[in-house]
Amino acid sequence: MFFQLRDKALDIAKLLALGAASLFLSIPATFGAEKERFTPLGAPSCASAACHNQNLGKGIPFSEYTTWTGFDPHHKAYEVLFNPRSDRIMKNLYNTGTGSAGSTQLCLNCHSSNQGKTDHAGPGFTLTEGVGCESCHGASSGYIAVHFTEKFKKLNAVEKEREFGLTNTKDLSSRTRVCADCHLGNARKGMEVNHDLIAAGHPRLNFELSSYLAQYPKHWKMEEEFKRHPDFHAKAWALGQMESSKIALQLLEDRASGTKGMDVKNNPWPEFTEFDCFSCHKDLRLNSRKYQGGYSNKPGSLPWGGWFNGNALKIVLEDSKVKAFPVEVSSQMNQFGAQPSKVALSCKKAIDQLDLAAKDLEKSPAWGKPQLQGLAKRLIESGKQNSEKGSWDEFAQIYLGLAAIHNSWADLDPMGVPGELTKELVNLRNLLKDVFPDGFDSPRLFEDKFGMNTRNEKSSETFSSVFRSLQNSMESSRR
Numbered sequence: 001m002f003f004q005l006r007d008k009a010l011d012i013a014k015l016l017a018l019g020a021a022s023l024f025l026s027i028p029a030t031f032g033a034e035k036e037r038f039t040p041l042g043a044p045s046c047a048s049a050a051c052h053n054q055n056l057g058k059g060i061p062f063s064e065y066t067t068w069t070g071f072d073p074h075h076k077a078y079e080v081l082f083n084p085r086s087d088r089i090m091k092n093l094y095n096t097g098t099g100s101a102g103s104t105q106l107c108l109n110c111h112s113s114n115q116g117k118t119d120h121a122g123p124g125f126t127l128t129e130g131v132g133c134e135s136c137h138g139a140s141s142g143y144i145a146v147h148f149t150e151k152f153k154k155l156n157a158v159e160k161e162r163e164f165g166l167t168n169t170k171d172l173s174s175r176t177r178v179c180a181d182c183h184l185g186n187a188r189k190g191m192e193v194n195h196d197l198i199a200a201g202h203p204r205l206n207f208e209l210s211s212y213l214a215q216y217p218k219h220w221k222m223e224e225e226f227k228r229h230p231d232f233h234a235k236a237w238a239l240g241q242m243e244s245s246k247i248a249l250q251l252l253e254d255r256a257s258g259t260k261g262m263d264v265k266n267n268p269w270p271e272f273t274e275f276d277c278f279s280c281h282k283d284l285r286l287n288s289r290k291y292q293g294g295y296s297n298k299p300g301s302l303p304w305g306g307w308f309n310g311n312a313l314k315i316v317l318e319d320s321k322v323k324a325f326p327v328e329v330s331s332q333m334n335q336f337g338a339q340p341s342k343v344a345l346s347c348k349k350a351i352d353q354l355d356l357a358a359k360d361l362e363k364s365p366a367w368g369k370p371q372l373q374g375l376a377k378r379l380i381e382s383g384k385q386n387s388e389k390g391s392w393d394e395f396a397q398i399y400l401g402l403a404a405i406h407n408s409w410a411d412l413d414p415m416g417v418p419g420e421l422t423k424e425l426v427n428l429r430n431l432l433k434d435v436f437p438d439g440f441d442s443p444r445l446f447e448d449k450f451g452m453n454t455r456n457e458k459s460s461e462t463f464s465s466v467f468r469s470l471q472n473s474m475e476s477s478r479r
């Protein structure tokens with residue numbers, strides 16, 4: 001049962017990825033890039049049969065290369081630039097022809113290693129490898145010749161990165177930053193999926209660390225993760241919330257201040273992806289849910305985001321030194337006509353706050369059952385309170401948090417998780433899926449089903465009824 005939920009938890013990440021979809025005009029890709037200390041040598045240089053290419057089976061140590069070539073979507077990241085969807089995105093954006101994405105800097109920034117630069121790379125490096133080992137582990141010229149020595153292995157992850165360029169993928173905040181350049185955006189490096197790209201057909205980027213890690217075909221052992229974090233899923237979720245929000249604020253700051261890596265002329269303010277998609281993408285009708293009294297904010301205003309600053313994050317922050325999400329930036333972004341310079345300044349302050357909270361959590365001892373249960377109860381309570389007015393993003397984030405906590409609880413106490421909780425989480429997931437559009441092209445579809453009609457046709461459940469049942473299932477666990 002638990003395993004089932006794990007698998008299902010994965011589904012939703014996929015589902016989120018189906019969101020809607022992006023562009024951008026020629027961003028100078030490497031604008032402002034400092035001179036790199038290390039050079040990528042290409043995935044084949046990790047693939048010697050004595051090293052990472054022993055081909056012992058999926059996920060087995062020393063078989064990282066075959067796990068990646070055989071199962072990892074990143075290996076196909078370049079290839080997808082030649083599929084019909086990419087062609088359509090390119091046609092919509094630049095009116096260019098078949099296959100043109102494969103030579104477009106913007107796309108290469110995230111769909112290949114080394115941001116598509118072949119000049120500053122070893123002879124084994126090719127674009128066709130897609131997102132290769134060095135995209136996550138760092139350019140290997142500094143560590144390839146030494147990383148298997150006993151002396152090297154004695155260094156800690158921070159030293160390995162500082163001295164040799166082997167990226168710290170052990171610490172969860174550092175790991176989030178690795179994924180986030182591509183999965184959330186980094187304007188300074190010209191890596192951005194903005195509303196132009198989405199409107200052209202690119203999937204919306206909705207990153208959440210624990211579910212993306214769960215879905216990732218791993219080439220390492222989970223035992224190692226559990227040694228570092230017995231509460232791995234829950235901790236990855238909580239740290240991912242803080243760190244992702246920080247990175248999203250950085251992106252907002254860069255958008256507000258027209259940071260160098262971006263093409264300022266073509267840099268719209270405000271950038272639409274910062275706002276709740278459905279505040280614009282809904283039908284104009286007298287019986288709309290909001291018109292009938294469902295505003296969670298001032299009628300007619302444009303509410304800021306939700307994915308990276310919603311209640312799931314707020315609950316995680318309650319237990320930190322920071323206590324609450326910094327309100328200055330949200331109150332500015334929720335006012336139409338927010339001044340970019342002020343927004344940029346508030347972002348800076350908010351980033352410092354979240355950084356404090358994340359550093360603290362990274363060092364904190366593993367959570368036990370009482371803490372996991374406490375977090376779950378607060379997530380459920382918040383979902384219940386917002387069940388009439390909350391957005392899909394809001395409920396999806398709550399679900400992902402609950403799924404991560406559920407899975408950590410099951411790791412700590414396999415027989416202790418109430419069966420009802422598992423069952424109701426599956427219901428919540430199904431409800432989210434039912435109300436999400438099958439396609440990715442227009443969120444209008446899900447406003448119809450979700451906004452107009454909270455009670456969906458496929459089951460008799462509603463968000464209110466599911467959150468109520470979830471609450472009951474937690475009560476039963478005390479008995």
Ligand code: HEC
Nearest residue numbers: 017080085086089101106107110182183185191192193203
């Ligand atoms: C900020 C990084 C970034 C940029 C820039 C970017 N992409 Fe993507 N793209 C991604 C990520 C990450 C995914 C996977 C999203 C997911 O599943 O969560 C993706 C997914 C896709 C997909 C769907 C993949 C599939 O399996 O069908 C296509 C197609 C695509 N991108 C094409 C493009 C094209 C064409 C461009 C340039 C116009 C581009 N991308 C620019 C990061 C980016």
Ligand code: HEC
Nearest residue numbers: 043046052064065068074131132133136169170175219220
């Ligand atoms: C999408 C990002 C990503 C890509 C691509 C990737 N890795 Fe990893 N790799 C990770 C993460 C995250 C971990 C787990 C954290 C850790 O152990 O450092 C990891 C772990 C490892 C480990 C285990 C490290 C240890 O200390 O136990 C090895 C070895 C490894 N990767 C090699 C490779 C090789 C070789 C490739 C290319 C064939 C590759 N990785 C591609 C992200 C990636």
Ligand code: HEC
Nearest residue numbers: 014017073076077110111131135178179182212213215216
């Ligand atoms: C250099 C850019 C880059 C980095 C770094 C990166 N990814 Fe990705 N990732 C992509 C792209 C592009 C795709 C889409 C590939 C495709 O569709 O074939 C993708 C796809 C995925 C998918 C599949 C999503 C789906 O909808 O099926 C998962 C899971 C994933 N990445 C997890 C991670 C994690 C976890 C990390 C960090 C440890 C990471 N990625 C780092 C670019 C990146």
Ligand code: HEC
Nearest residue numbers: 020021198199200204272273275276277280281441442443
């Ligand atoms: C401030 C208003 C606004 C916000 C917020 C907004 N959009 Fe849009 N969107 C538009 C407009 C205007 C168009 C162009 C419609 C047209 O040309 O018919 C558009 C077009 C699109 C399209 C292509 C056309 C269509 O209607 O299917 C997609 C897909 C899309 N947006 C997705 C999103 C997503 C996903 C988000 C949230 C991340 C979002 N939008 C946020 C105003 C907005």
